[in-house]
Amino acid sequence: MSLLFDSADPIDSPVLAPDGAGDERCRWGQPDHRKPIEIGLVNNIGDAALRATERQFARLLRDGAGERRVRLHCFALRSVPRSAAARHRIDSLYSDIADLGHVRLDGLIVTGAEPRKAALRDEPYWDEFRRLVDWAEANTRSTIWSCLAAHAAVLHLDGIERRRLPRKCSGVYTAVKLQRDPMLDDLPATMRVSHSRLNDLDADKLSSAGYEVLTRAVGAGVDVFRRDGRSRMVFFQGHPEYDPATLQREFLRDVGRYLAGERDDCPEPPCNYFSAETEARLAAFCDRATADRRPDVIAELPPLALRPGLTAALEASAVALFGNWLSLLAAES
Known part of the structure; x- marks a missing residue:
């Protein structure tokens, strides 16, 4: 295409x-x-x-x-x-x-x-x-x-x-079908979708x-x-x-805002998004940033890695969803 x-x-x-x-x-x-x-x-x-x-x-x-x-x-x-x-x-x-x-x-x-x-x-x-x-x-x-x-x-x-x-909803979640609907045709019973x-x-x-x-x-x-x-x-x-990196960009933006004093709390990483190793490193980073809060601490942010298989799961569900919407529009034209 x-x-x-x-x-x-x-x-x-x-x-x-x-x-x-x-x-x-x-x-x-x-x-x-x-x-x-x-x-x-x-x-x-x-x-x-x-x-x-x-x-x-x-x-x-x-x-x-x-x-x-x-x-x-x-x-x-x-x-x-x-x-x-x-x-x-x-x-x-x-x-x-x-x-x-x-x-x-x-x-x-x-x-x-x-x-x-x-x-x-x-x-x-x-x-x-x-x-x-x-x-x-x-x-x-x-x-x-x-x-x-x-x-x-x-x-x-x-x-x-x-x-x-109570706190921001941010992460990749499992979406479950509740109804039969043409928008959901051929989508798996459970899908992966980003929320923010x-x-x-x-x-x-x-x-x-x-x-x-x-x-x-x-x-x-x-x-x-x-x-x-x-x-x-x-x-x-x-x-x-959202592309697979969007939640990461939003998280980094929020970290920057915290270090600059534009928000009160150190942001939590998106749920079900980063690898287990990255999540552990981010927890340590947040402790470090809370103890010494200043903008240049951002340089100590650890390398970020997504969970394996996340990209393919997100893209497959999203493309199928929009394909079904276009099919409905085409059928009615």
């Missing part, structure tokens, strides 16, 4: 197509008239992870597409605070959220934004986000809401409040409001759930899009 750019498209967006299709022709030189699945990505993630999130979702759509053609359009909420560099990238390569109505989208993916307020309704992007939820429900066949975006969407749709966790969040949604409240919990992550609670209406809404509390 190749990541391409369609210069004929009015929106500057990446196109995902089979190898050899860079000129919109198949391998025999004939025009490729297959109708692409049109996907929008509203990327609200923080500046440091902006490009990584683009790559992660593009990779999953590419790998899950099989022989289908997928065109990915990138958007961003204007009300999410940005650095000058991130704003320049968005202005150069993304389309304004107001242009959503000018593109026929089959599906939409919406990421969360870095939280700045204790209450979602107080976030600077809240009003714009609510309009996006309403638009997606009326104009897409299916929308995926990722992590904090899932929390904000259910708050707007049904008034379901998230709850603060400070808040949680109550399964009973979701069920009472008409949501169906599809998978539960052992030790992390609700994983994937859905709400059917004019659009099939799919919600991820986890991060199937």
Whole structure:
């Protein structure tokens, strides 16, 4: 599979197509008239992870597409605070959220934004986000809401409040199927998925409001759930899009913040993520950092190694999940 750019498209967006299709022709030189699945990505993630999130979702759509053609359009909420560099990238390569109505989208993916307020309704992007939820429900066949975006969407749709966790949920967890659903076709009975969040949604409240919990992550609670209406809404509390190194990058960021005095506690390593030897070394490092807290202690951080087999387990489940979503969109087109 190749990541391409369609210069004929009015929106500057990446196109995902089979190898050899860079000129919109198949391998025999004939025009490729297959109708692409049109996907929008509203990327609200923080500046440091902006490009990584683009790559992660593009990779999953590419790998899950099989022989289908997928065109990915990138958007961003204007009300999410940005650095000058991130704003320049968005202005150069993304389309304004107001242009959503000018593109026929089959599906939409919406990421969360870095939280700045204790209450979602107080976030600077809240009003714009609510309009996006309403638009997606009326104009897409299916929308995926990722992590904090899932929390904000259910708050707007049904008034379901998230709850603060005693400590951050971070790690790789075993997800168990609870229902039969096309999104879960051909996935193993238990899957591996990354979670990284400070808040949680109550399964009973979701069920009472008409949501169906599809998978539960052992030790992390609700994983994937859905709400059917004019659009099939799919919600991820986890991060199937994360590449294997994402949790490591987040952990190192949090360690740096602790040593700089920007947080009170030395962060715990992600659960079920690093090798046993690495976990033991990190425990010793945290003791050292707590006893002598200063930024240059980061140089003493030990080498980090992931658990064996983790990468393959994460990628297989995520690709199958997104492949099933694309299949549902293709079947309805």
